[in-house]
Each structure stands twice: as structure tokens, then as C-alpha cells.
Amino acid sequence: MNSQSTAGRRTPATRAPIGAIAILTCVAAVAVFAPWLAPENPEKIVLTRRLTPPFWMEGGSLAHPLGTDSLGRDILSRLIFGSRVSLIVGLVAVAAGAGVGIALGLATGYYGGVLDNVIMRIGDVQLAFPFILLAIALMAVLGEGLGNVILVLSIRSWVPYARMVRGQVLALKEQEFVQAVRAIGAKDLRITVKHILPNVAAPVIVLASFSVARTIIAEASLSFLGLGVGVSAATWGAMISQGKDYLTDAWWISAFPGLAIMITVLSINLIGDWLRDSLDPSLKY
Amino acid sequence: MLNRTTFRTHGIRTSLICIALAVLALMASGCALNPSAKDTGLPKTVVVAQGTDATSMDPARRVGFPSLNINMHISDPLVFGDPEKGIVPWLAESWSNPDDTTWVFNLRKGVKFHNGEPFNAEAAAYSLERFRDRDIPGLKHAYYWDICTIVSAEAADEYTLVIKTEKPSALVLPVLTQVEMIAPKWAQEAGLDETNKKLIGTGPFKFVEWVKDDHVTLEANKDYWGGKPLVDKLIFRPIPDAGTRIAELLSGGVHVALDIPLDQAGKVETDTTTLATTIGRRAMYIGIVNNKPDLPTYDKRVRQAMNYAVDVDTITETLMQGYTRPYAGLIAPPYNDPDIEPYPYDPDKARELLKAAGYENGFSVTIDSPNGRYMKDVEVAQAVAQYLNDVGIKATVQTYDWGTYNDRLQNATTSELYLMGQALPSPFEQLSTLLDSRSAGIAAHGYANEEFFALMDKAATLLNEDEYLATLYEAQDIVWDDAPMIFMYHQPVAWGASTRLEGFTAASSDELRLHKVLLKQNDK
């Protein structure tokens, strides 16, 4: 390995993206404190005040700073509560997918054999199945709901983790330090958890950070197709899709959640980039 | 270093040129296609945008309005369902009933199919028989079961068709409005695969081609008996996204766009495009499951309370933009009972009734709703839930895709409340399909009132229009008081059209017929 070139690459990129981290912290704080921050119940419908524009436009008022949607619900409140769903869906779906993927990757990599074959074939099936169709079919079977959306999105994501971890384990297994602990009689579980897991952490974290961003967008796409968390639930994705019929007259319905998704996803991607460069410069994306 | 700098500028330039070329190449071909906004008069080719593609070109196998709308321009039925005038002569010039179960139709003479085959009583009988043929695979036409009340259709002579029914039936004429003629010789020779893909009829336009999910092209039939087409071509395009349909209409890519979301109605009112609306005949309602004594909704007062609790007026004024009103009776004009008044919005009365029924503290219900099947369905369901919450009934909304939703309806596994809309071609069918729980289908798990059933049985056999309607009025009065549903409104029909199509109107039946717009009208 050429140390000079690596060092040369790393220096400019490892500067922490302060802005992105600050934004993400803010979003997380908003999500946690949503009930205290939101001016009103995000699901409250008042038909007579529907399509109120934001406060700086004609007809708007500070009572609804970002306006109201087609059912007269307060956009700001929905935006605030929506951060919860987006973050929960993003984090839990990725954590679940990554968790299962890592466990299967460790197991298949370490034990190999029939287990390895079966699980990797299941992974092939998973990857070759057109995701949107799987999502539509599964959501139709399961019905709408937060848990089901998370389930569907995590089903999609376990394979890359399993493959990546398996590859790493296969490489590590033959290395001297693992052979050594095995020789002194360490148990399988202990070897994998204590000695192999830390070595695959870096690529997993990087992959996960990018998946969180993609999962948040995927939730929006599911909502667009009418397969969301639930009609009354305030989610950014659902807000965009509810506003799509009003793009030119009541742009505020979908513009604010659209902006929120973009900023959040952008921050997560920037942080992901930074993690990649500082944790594992050999990764490409 | 010098070398490197030159390269940089060079590299950037080449790359930029590459990018610019790619973008230009993409854009260039599009520029030529700009429609000119200044055109006036009927275009040579008229393009219609619908939400979905046809299912089949075969009148006996098609399902849904998009297919019907195409078929109706290629061929003709014997009688025509005019939105204002009711059922009027079409390929049949007149008809009579020698007895209760016999119908004699005198057919129009000199009409030819597009391939030159003559239209006569044999052809009419054949076309009608195809609708009843159990051996024709695939979907069954929405009126299939009603058509089966017809036991025979035969040619008495060249231009006289005789139809016999099992028992007296008020459904014969309404059903015949949906039975288009098909060239018999061609249909028999071509076989089922071919008749699935094209149609040879008697209509104002001839079938040219069908590219699935993209377009159906028809060309003018210069010899049409009902007037000469003023345009050369009529094209139907399926465009699923409403926003895209409007965008196409505004930019001149299509001349008619069906199913305009009401919120965007204003957008369609421009110099070159116009909006045509009418109150449709699709009755929207929230069905109330009421057939088990342990349900709160088993009590009539609870169901009435729900009707008082929901401000349908505000819903129609806001979500429906004032394009419809709360209905008085499930049947659309002109067949509605003029004595029925909509339930007023009276939350106090609703609370009183709930209290009287012993539900002072309310109860919980779920409202099932399809998602995107009807205009603003999910929003309407949510608004209703809010109104119910206001009087103490804890209501939440659950949505399903249409397939799942329909499955739940058919298997009677819906939640306590469910949002539905129905538009059947005759007033009798409208009432029986929605409410007669003796036959299965969507009414299976609901309403049972012997008095109502008796009136329906009576109405089914009445051939005298006045008696028939009077009986249906009576049946509706009972239903109105029993309140087996939250009565809402008739769904508006909103279509956009280019101003170049003079005289374009929306039809309450949801059926698009461009005959008045595109044909040179005969002086009558």
C-alpha cells in the first residue's frame, strides 16, 4: 500500500461536516420534543381553513406559519411530527436490516457449508425481486402501518450487509490473530463477537449511513404509491404525495416536507462521506 | 506544471462540450413539437386522455368506463342512455311490449358495419347473444347477470328483433344501452383472440390500432348513419397521473382530459382550455354495518345520529369545491324522490340521539376507505372521522388498495364503517345493489328490512314507468329513515377540454360520447 497517496487523499476530506452534524442534531431534537414544539395536533382537521398559505403570503397568518393542507391541517405541526416517522423509519429499518444482515453474514462466513449456501441463495432471490412490486404486494397483505413499512423497508436492506460481512469474515478467518484465539480455545460466538465484529464495523457504519438516507426517500416513494404508514399519520413522504396535486397553486404543502427530506438526506450523506473517508478510505461508495 | 495547467483547461473544455452536446441533443428534438396555442376550430386529430387503458375491444368482455368510452365511438347500442332525456331510440327506432315478457324492436334500416356487413335483426340478435354467452372467457360485463334475465333474442324479420324475458323485467332497456353491435360474420371468422384486440361496429369511427397502455387510434367513418365526422382521427390515450393529464391538456398535447381533480379545476380554466362539470350519478356514502345486535350501529338512532353529525354540506363546499350538493336519496335525478330532504348538520341532535341510545360516552369505530378509487376518497373519510369525533364517536380511518378493499367488501369483513360509491345504470339496480342484502355482493352484510325487500320485489316486475318509480320512491323513504349508511353526495364529473371542441359537456353517467361535438349534425 502506498502510504503517501492515502495520506494525501485523507487529509482534505476528514474535516468533520459541522453543518451537517448540527442540522441532523436539530432534526433529532425536533423529533424527540415534537409534542412540546408543535403548535397543535398534527391530525386535527378543520375543513374551513384549508389551503391557507404561509404567513408571509397574502391570506396567511402566524397561526399557521407554514400554512395548512387540503384538509386544513397545520403544516408546521405535521412537519415537526413527520420528523419522527422519517427518522424512526430510517433508523429502525436500517438497524433491523443491518442487524439481520450482520448476524447472517457472520454466521455464513464463519460456518460456511449448507447454511452459507441457503442464505446466500435467499439473498439472490431477494436482490432479483423488483423491490417496488414486493413492497406493494407485502403492504397489501400486511396492511398499512408504521411497523409494516419498517418491515418492508428492512427486508430490502439486509442482503448487502450480509454479503459484505461474510466477505470480511472469510478474509479475517484465516488471519493469524483469529487462528490464535481459536487455538487457545475461544468459543465461536466469542470469536465472532469479540474479534471479528470490530473489524467489520467500519464498512458497516458507512453503508448504514447511506442506507438511512435512501430509506427515508423510499418511505416517501411508498407514500407516493399510497402504501404508507397510515393516512392520518404525519410523515414527510405522505405530505409530499398529498401535495402533489397542488404543486402549482398550494406549493407549500409539498415544498416544506420536500425541503426537509432533502436537507436531512443531504446531511446524512455528507456525514456518511466523512465517516467513509475517516474510517475506511478503501471504500468507494 | 505548465503542462498540467493547459491540460486542466483543456480537460474542462472538452468535458463541458460533451455535456452540452448531450443536453442539446436531448432537447433539440423536443423543440419542434411545440403545439401552437393560436389554433382554432376542430383539430384534424382529436386526442382524449383517460386514466386507464381499455381492458378489451370486445363489448362483451370489456370492463370499466375507459373501454366503454372507446367502444361507444366504434359501435352503437340499440337504445341510447341520454343524460337528460333518459333512454332514447338509437339503432332501434321504436319498440313495444305485446305482453309483459316480450319486447319487439323495430330497427333502423340501411346501416352498415365498417366492413360492409349489413346491420339487421340477425346481427342485433347475434351481438346480444354474445353478451350472454358463458363460453366467452375472461371478465364478465358489469350487466352480465341482468342480461341473463333475457331468455332469447331472435330476428322476426330483416328489421324486427324480438326479445323474451323470463319474467317481467324493468331492466331490459337500461341493459341494452350498454350492448354495442359487433359485425357477426367478422366476429365468427376472426375468433376470440382477434375480437379481443379490435372491433368492427357501426359507429362514427373505425378501429385502426391499439398499442397497449399507450393509445387506441380510430379514423372517421365517412358513411356513419348519424352524421359525418368532422375530424379525421380520434385517439384515446391512457395517462394514469391526473397532474400529467392536465399538463398535457394545457400544453395542447390532448384535447380532452377526463377526471380532473376538483382542486385543480381552476387551472383548467384558461384561454385555450375549459372545464366541463356536472353532478354525476355515482352516489357516495359511508356504509354502516348494522346486522348484529351487539353492534352500537344496530340501533337506528345511532345511525341517524351519524347522519346528523357529519356536515356533508361543508364537505361538498370544500373538498368537492361546491361542484356537487348533499343528495336527497341515493338515486340521481331525474329518478329521485322529490320529497326526501338531506339530513341537516345538527351535532346537538346527534349527541341527543346517541344519549337516547345509551352511547352518551361514545364508542370506537374504524372507517375503511379505498385509496384513490373515488374523488378525494381518503380525505373525505378523514373529514367524516373528524366530524364523528366531534360528537364523541372515536373514529379512525384505515385505507386499503382497491383489490384488498373489494375483497373485504365481498367477504363482509369490513370495519364498522366503509366509504363506497356506486353508479348503476338504472334506479332499481342502484337501490338493489347497495341495499338488498339477500343477494350477495357489497350489500351482503348490511341492511335487512322486510318491507323494503317486498317493495323491491314488486318494482322489479313493473313495466309501467310511473308505478315503477312510485314504488322505488316508497322504498327510498324507508331507507332514508333507517339510515343504513351516512348519506353523502353524488360525485361530480369534471372533464377538461380544449376550447376548440365547441359544445363539449360532461355527462353525469361518466360516459364520454363525442357525437355531438365531432359529428356534422343531421337536420331533424
Next chain:
Amino acid sequence: MGGYLARRLLSGALAILGIVIVVFVLVRMLGDPAALMMPPEATKEEIEIFRHAYGFDRPIHVQLVDFMRDLARGDLGRSLRHDEPVMDMIMERLPATLKLSVTALVVSLILAVPLGVIAAIHRGTFWDRATMVMAMLGQSVPDFWLGLMLIYLAGVRLRLAPISGYGGFSHLILPALTLSAFPLARTTRIVRSAMLEVLGQDYIRTARSKGLSERMVTYKHALKNALIPVITVVGLDLGALLGGAVIVETIFAWPGMGRLVVQALDNRDFPLVQGGVLVMAISYVGVNILVDLLYSIVDPRIRCN
């Protein structure tokens, strides 16, 4: 090489078989097509007659065996709703899907490679940052949002391109641009980082020290090697795109595979869903095997593994 190919083909075939079974069972969990195929006033008996006529009243494993037997004969069955051979329906949509996905990928490559190279060569400059921000945005925008915006701006306001439908080349512009946004953004980033890595390698410095011109070094040596990871990703994208781009097809009324199968799913048209997913899975697996082969030709080191 032959053994490797055989192994890949075998595991690909297994994956396809797995998908066929999963789809078969999954669609049957969605409920009964009879309810959707019959008019609303149909009675229970009439629905039973329908179910029997199509064999939906038989045990699921019997239905599966039947389906497999037909499949082995190359018969995908007939669509319930359209009463047409499923194979014909798919063959009608496949060209549209191919046209759209290949165009989108070509557009993304034409733009991504130069952008990525510029960004890498000018690392840390304005050009680099601008490109990377654009790429980040491209990855952060939902495709339906981008599509709707393009329709209003390019279609309605500026009238640069036809809004929807399937026709000449011009109809491809908006859907292809929308569909290319994500691969464009991702490929740009990959090209950039791959270039950065390659430019730091020993052999590049050797080439430089041999006195080769900088352009020669960049394009002949560096770019060629930097494109290797791009092949994998483009292959994955193509495989996924061949499965149909449901949202883009819907917005732009494009008559492709995605819309066909989603409508079939909505209508519980079992044979059509099964056939459609089967063809998509075959495309995906096929493209991936091709990519692997290509990979081992471009980069001989892979073959040893």
C-alpha cells in the same frame, strides 16, 4: 472460467426458481381475483363458479405444480383481466422498458464520467465542490418530485419536450432525464473516488515519470482502470431498471413493464404478475452474470478469485 460460469448460471437459475415460488404464494395471499373480476352485484354462487372455472378453489400446491408444468413448456398462461397470453402482453411492453432504461443509463454515463473526472482532477476546487453538491442533491431528491417538476417546467412552461406517452425519441427526454438522476449522481461520485484512487497508484506515477502527457495518463491509463467499479454499479442499475420504473412510468404514461405488473397486482391478475416478475428476475440475473463476465475480462485479477 467455464466452471465459474456454470456455477453462476446454476445459482441464477435457483434464484429465479425461488422468486417464481415466492410470487406464486404471495399473490395468492392477496385475496381472490374473483371478487374483482365479477360485477358488484354478483352472488356467492356466481363467484364460486368463477373460482372453479379458473381452478382457484384447488389446494395451492396443486396450482403451483400445474403452473410449473406449464412454465416448463414455456407457457405463462393467460391474463385473467385481458384474456390474452401473458407472454404476448410482456413482449409488447418490453421494448418500451428497454428503450427507457438503456437511454437513462447512457445519459447518466455520458454526463457522469466527464463530471467525475473533472471533479477528481480538480479535487478541492470549486468545480469539485459544485459537482459533488449536485451529485448529493441528485441522490437526495425523490424521483416523483423531480418528474413532476420537469413536467411543469420543461413540459408546460417552456414546452421543450412532449410531456407523456410513447412515440419518437423526443418522448424519451423527460422520463429518461428523471430516471437518470439517481444513477447519474451515484456514478459521478464513484468515478471521482475511483479516479482519485487510481491517480495515486504507483503505475500512474510510473507513467508520468516516463514523460507521458498528462492527458494520455488520465484518459488512457487512469480512466480505464477507474471505470472498473463503474461497470458493477451500472450493471446493478440496469438490472433494477429492467424491472420497470413504476413511478416514472406512471407519471409519464410510459407503457412499460413496471406499470403492467403493478396494474396486474392491483387487479389480482395472478398469471400476469407471475409472468411479469419472472421476466424481470431473468433480466436482473442475466445482466448480473453478464457484468461479472465483463468484469473478469476487463480486470483479469478477478478470475483468480
